Amino acid sequence: MRSILFGVIGLILLATTGCDRGSLPEQVAKPAPNFTIVDGSRTIHLSDYHGKTVVLSFWASWCAPCLAEFPSLIDLQKQMPQIVVLGVDFNDDAAAYRQYLVDNHIDLLTIHDESQQSNLAFGTTRPPETYIIDGQGKIRRKFIGAQDWTSPEIMNYLKNL
Secondary structure, three states: OHHHHHHHHHHHHHHHHOOOOOOOOOOOOOEOOOOEEEEOOEEEEHHHHOOOOEEEEEEOOOOHHHHHHHHHHHHHHHHOOOOEEEEEEOOOOHHHHHHHHHHOOOOOEEEEOOOOHHHHHHOOOOOOEEEEEOOOOEEEEEEEOOOOOOOHHHHHHHHOO
């Protein structure tokens, strides 16, 4: 009887708090904060991708879940080339970032944000966190933790944006 009671309480907690703790943050449906990142000779402005769906992934080379999710982000970019997948490395050593890209042959748009202004604008302090931004520049979803970006649920969601 006691185990049934704890099971019911657990289900109630799951139903009221949700498993996907990051899917509907305060920022959803609000404009994504714009940022500019200068990384050596490259400059990226988030606003340059207005009109396109953006999967904005904040990561670091020392973050095991971030690294585990890279193959599915790369596969997503290959399967849906109309979507921009942008990886922003933060809270990381620039040399470690560059070495990781070389060692793992990362074929994805990534940039190192030494100033951390981009992640702080989104309120991200620990990787991995990923935002889906629609073509109008509004945040549609937030994911905390590694995801399978080629799962049918995520692929269908992105197709319907």
